[in-house]
Structure formats: C-alpha cells, structure tokens
Amino acid sequence: MTAARSGRNDENEPFVIYPARRVITVNPAFPFGEAVAVSGDRILGVGSTDELASWGKHRIDDCFANHVIMPGFIEAHCHVMSGGLWNSTYVGYFDRRDPQGLLWPGCTSIDDVLERLGKAAADMTDDSQTLLAWGLDPIYFPGERLVARHLDTVTGDRPTLILHASGHLATINSALMDRCGIDETATSPGVARGGDGLPNGELHEPAGMMLAGEAFADMMKANRSEQARWRYANEARNAGHTLLTDLGTTQLWDPDQLNNWKKVTSDPTYPARVMVAMSNLFGATADPAELAELCVKLKSEQTDKLRFGIVKLILDGSIQGFTARISWPHYYKPPPGHIGNGMWLTAPDQMADLVEPYHRAGLTVHCHCNGDEATEAFVEAVEQVLERYPRWDHRHTVQHCQLTTPDQYRRMAALGMCANIFSNHIYYWGDQHRDVTVGPERAARMDACGTALASGVSFSIHSDSPITPLGHLHTAWCAVNRVTASGEVLGPDERIGVPDALRAITIEAARQIKMDAEIGSIEAGKLADFAVLEDDPLSVDPMALRDIGVWGTVLGGVLQPAQISDA
C-alpha cells in the first residue's frame, strides 16, 4: 500500500529543491512557499530554500525558478475516448489542442468544416480507408444543415463519416451511403431525410448510426487502444493534469480492457495517474453486488498510477440534447415534437437498490445527473440507502450537477455528498441554455458553484472531455467568470473567486475520489504531483486565467514537460 511507503529510498540520495516564483500549496495552513523539496516520488516539504535545505543532503534545481508551482490538476470527470477520438479529424466549432500539442482552429462555418475535410481527404493515401471526423455540433449553425451533398463536394468517392459532438448523430457522405445500402428504400426512423424525401446522410441515434457499419464501429474501437490511453494522458499532461478519471467508458469486467490499463500505467513514462470507475453503463455480465465485489478486489491490487474505488451510474441525458430530466416548467423552447421532458436512463425507483451494494462495499458512487429531477432522484436514493446502512464519509457525488437547486445543495451538505459541477457548459452552451433550453432565470443559476460553496458542499468542476476540451485552467476560468461564448456573463451571482476555483480543481477533486490524503495539495508526505505554470493564477486578471501557459507537470517527482507545437 502506498501509505506505508517513504519517498526517500536511500538516505544518501540527495533530495531535490525546486525554487519557484511561487508555490501555491492549496493548504490553508501553509498557503504559499518559495520552493518545494521532492524526495523520490514524495514531497519532502514546502517553504523557503533555506528551510528545505536544512533537511540534509540536497541539490537545487532552478528549472522552475520563473514558474508557479501548484498541485497537479485533477480531472474527476472525463473519458478515455478523449484520446481515441484523435484518430479522426477534428471539425468542432471551438479551437482545440490535440494530444500532440497541435492547435486545431475551430470550424466556425460549414465551409470551414468542408475545407478541413477536403484537406484530410487529400492527405489520405489508402483509397480503401474511410475518412472519419468528430466534434460537429449543428447547434452553432442555426438555419443551415451540413448534409451528404455538401460532404460529397470535398470527399468525392471516399466514404466519410462525421460523429457529432453529442455522440447521438452522425453525418455520412453519399459514397458511404452507397456502400452501406442506405437509399430511398430505407425504413429506419434513424435515417433522416431532406426536403426531397431522400436520405440526406444524417443518421440518428445508435439504431441509425449502426447502419454506417464498420465506419462507426471502427471509431468506437479506437477508444480501447493503447494509443488512445497514451494520448489521453499526454493531453492531460499538456494541460497541467496529473490525475484523470475514466468515468464509465471502460468495461472493467473485460480482462482485455483492464489489462490494457495495467499495461500503459505500468510504463514509468506514462504521464498521468488514472482512476478508472466501475460502471455498468454499457451492459454488464454481473449484477451490482458482483461489480462491487470486483471493484473492491481491484482496489486491493491498485498501483500508484492505476486507481479504483469509484463507481459511475447514470440517471438522465443532456440538457442541450433535451434529454436531461428537468422539473417543471421543464424545457424553455424545445424542438417541435419534443415529448416535454428528458429521459431516464435508469429508473429512479431502482436507484437505491443500485447504489446499495456499492455503498455497503465502501465504494463512492458518482452519478450523472444533468437535470434537477435526476439530482433529486439520486439524493433520495442516497438518503434511503443511508437509512438502511448508515455510513459516514461516503462522499457519494452528484456528477454534472448542472441544475441542482439550492434546497438540493442543502440536502447534499447534510448527507455528506459532493458535487462535480460542469462549469465548462457556461462557456460552450451557456448562450443556448439562456435562449433555448432552460431560459434566462434557470440558466443564470446553472452550474452553481457559488451556491455549492455557500451550502458547504465540497465541489469540483470538470470538462467531461471529450465533450469539452480537457484543461482545468479553462474549467476554473468558467467558474470564476461565467462568460459565455458570445461574451456575456451568465448568472454573475454564482461566480466564485479564483482561490476557491483553484481548490475545486485540486484538493476538492481529490476529496471526491478519496485521494485527498495523497494528492490535491502540496504538503509534506504527499505525492509530488505538480502543475507547473508560466504565470500566477492568483495574480493575473481572472479573465486571463485560461490563457496562462502550462510548462507541464511533475508526476511522482518525475518532470513531464508539455509537448506543445504551434506549427
């Protein structure tokens, strides 16, 4: 077990002192230091260089003398497909940096998307290969719709598939429609049709997307590769993260997927720790009691870099997809034909029975709740389970927590529950939430970090990468400024200060995955996991928070420089 280990393997081995422009410890008892000392994979201490030197034989490394050192960022809600998707061409609306550090400018018009695809098609040498792309979100192109006939103009005979940002839709070109036999005789409701009544290349939901055959399957398969896992961690390191979660993408009962994680994380150069959640999101071979048992077993075998002990459940859909469960008055301006509310992905009546085996096994349950009705169902389930099996310090966490109401936050505080708030939504979809999905009032209190703080609920903030880009300086920027993509401040009263945002991306994130004894702050004895920044987040204009450069990370005492190329 990690707790029994000492950072100093050899008393004669000198430890390293890293003087810095400033060390932000996120430890309220010792908030700042001039330097941090690292022995082996542990923090020996923080303070002045002289104080640290008094520990004994050391060497001083000045490489961070002009940098600001923070605890390594902890992303408590993201998915490994974030690494797999980069096998395909990015055509999203916003700028995004790939794991190699290359910046992909956002495609802000349909013409941009087509230009990007045309270039990608021209670069392909194998004629039999399908062009795969991802990240398209038609919500940003109101009024016009990208369809097959547009794609045909740049892709020609090469079969092409774009997976939308939502994951619920794909658009394919005529060549792929021909190959898959999708024509006017198609009967599936998942095949969308244009004004002429003919299939327009848009495939809806899994039943429609599966008609694209291997193209779609290939895209999903890429998420399970070793390369995807490496890219995942590389992207994290480039953004200052030292711990990632994989919240429900891995089927842990599948030995291949588990071994794949073991393999990459046992490589000493793998640049992140990963907490892989137990999940039965995509079907399971066992009941929850068996999965709980498996998770406990995995936890007993965990390593420094591969962690277990949290469970992912899911209750509802997404707000921008109009599938989140939102209490009355439900959606503001839903699309025509919408049934009025979102959908349950798990029956709320079933929740307590589902949580119980994990709760009894001592695990922490993280449940996806975008709408407030989903939060209500989860909070009630936790209440019921706690009545049956009282347990202190469970830290069951409401994930996304986007429309959680003040009364729900008060209940969560009373129950000892945590929140992981999807602050990035404010920027990426805040305008749409105000104008379309939930209307101005509820949009102003979405992703309510201010209320969470005032209610005494421990909260973190997240990107849900690949849904939005991984990068905690940005998620913190969103929580602090609440500025939407159009530049408006959405709900100024829910803004939090930079120090609270920095806690949310470090120690509070560690707390909800029960790793706060080991990581999340810079304190003697903890793992030497740092984010190394080019500027001081506590000194810059809060609006410049997301623009701070990231040198890279230190992971267990090992320097992990970011790889950024702006070629």
Place this chain on the structure above:
Amino acid sequence: MNAHTIAVTVVGGYLGAGKTTLVNHVLRSSDERIAVIVNDFGEISIDEDLIVAADSDKLTLANGCICCTLADGFAAALMQIRSAGTLPERLLIEASGVADPTQIAAYGHTPGLRLDAVVVMADAEQVRRQANDRWVADTVRMQLTAADLLVVNKIDLLDDSREADDLCDWLAGLSPGAAVVRASRAAVPIDVLLGPRSASDAADTREPPTPGGAAASRWHVVEDLFESQTAVLDAPVPMPVIEALLADLPDGVARLKGLVQAVPAASADDSSGTDAADATACLVEAVGRRTSMTPHATDPTQPPPRWAVSLISHKGSLPPTWLARRLHEPK
C-alpha cells in the same frame, strides 16, 4: 414469411411489468428459432431449463439460438447472433424498464431484419399509479403509447372483471390503436404475440394454444380469451379491398396475417377476377395499428402456397365469417 429476414419483436414496459416472464413464455411456447437480446444480464433471468450453456457474454438457448446483451451495442449483438450457428427466425429484444420502445424498435429496420411488433407489458395493479408517478409518469405513458400489442399483465390480481374492464378501457384510451390483451403471468397465446406461425399454417385453422392450469387465476379472464378465423382465398383479391381491410380493423382484432394474391383495382372489375398474371403475391400483417403489406417471393420449384388470411380476435367480438365476407364480398 420472407426466408431471408429475421422478424423482430420488441418487448417493452416499465420495471416489474413482466417483460422477462414474457420472454421466458415465448421461448417455452414457440417452436420458432428465437434469439434474444437483453439490455444486460443483470436484468434478465431466463429460466434455467431453457439454457444449454452460459458464457460470460452469451447464453446458449435450448432452441439452438443465443441470448446476448447490448454491452457493445446492437451491431455487435447482431453479429454475435448471426455467427452463433443457428440463424434465428425471430429476434426478441427486451428493452430496459425505462427505455422508449419506439427507439428500440428502430433497430428492427436494420437490413436483414423486419420489425414485427412492439409488445408493451403493463402491470395491472401498478400501471395507473406508475402513469401518474411524479417521476416516471411520462416515461410509462410514452411506453404504453408505443405499443402495437399492449399486454395487461397480472390481471388476476385485480378484484373483479369490472375493474379489469375499466383498466383496459383506460389503457386503450392512452394507447389508441394498440391491441389490448389481458394476461396472467404473461401467458399470452403465442399466435397473438408472434402472429400465426405462417400463412400456410394459418390455413390449418389450428386453434391458438391457451394457457394451461399453471396460469389458473381467481377468476377466469385469461383462458379462452381469443378465437381465430381463416379465410381461404380461391381467387386474387383487389388491392383496395386489402387496403380497406387493413385500414379499418375492428378493435377486437389482435393479429392478422396471410398470403394473398393482390391485383390492381382495374383487373378486379373483370368478373373472371382470376388474371393471375397481374397478381402480386403479398404478405399482409397487422398487429394493433401496425399493418404492412409486403411483396412475397414465391419459390417456383415449390408448389404454390395456400392463399389464405387468418386473424385472431377477442372471443365474441366478430362473427365467425367476418374476414371471409370482407375479402370475398367487398363493398
């Protein structure tokens, strides 16, 4: 039935309504080769005597087909089923308790598959409460609305037949067009669930099997609920007659299926009426409001099929010659 397509039956309905019981009942009672897809093994409990072997990712069933999960998506499940040896004639998809059966039914439009029916189970004792539940009211109502065949299960738990009548009327109002059938322990006659075995079998006018003593209830509502009738067709039938039949089926009809030779309206005016050259062999089917008329490939090396249509209706709802009169004496 087209030999190359697999019929798809979607089984939906809220938690506890009897979906798994129905799946077991179908596997036990039908002689079709049926494969099963379930949401996950955590929710299914196929009776042990129907299972030959169990792997981590699939069950091999006594009928030679397999039961697998949606763990890797529908495409993977379908591939698993197709590569498991015995190609099924039918695929039963058991939806999760909160799923929209309409969305699951969309899989029935995958090439090689043919959506037969959406069967939605309702728990007679619980469904009214569920349809007004603070959280799942809309989910339950959406499921009921999606039904072609709405099975009011556990009907024997109600106090009397008046309560059952009220409930079924209310459900019929919620799900207009669905055929509402009553059951205890999900024991719906197999021909009602899956349709008469085939059009040629239908011509044998065999009675739909009725549930045996195992489903005995406090009052006799489940047994002998249905009757069938068959119209044997000596001549082609004008297309408008078939269309009119399908468009306006009486409420008591649970299932209709048959093979007909359809001729355009014009040639039917000819009093001889037997110009087979103009005729198209068609499979006609109806379950609830879902009706279809699809061209039927006949094998020239085989004797011609028996042209006949049969229907199953609630006992006493139709005169025994209703179907024959509709097809023979169109007005």
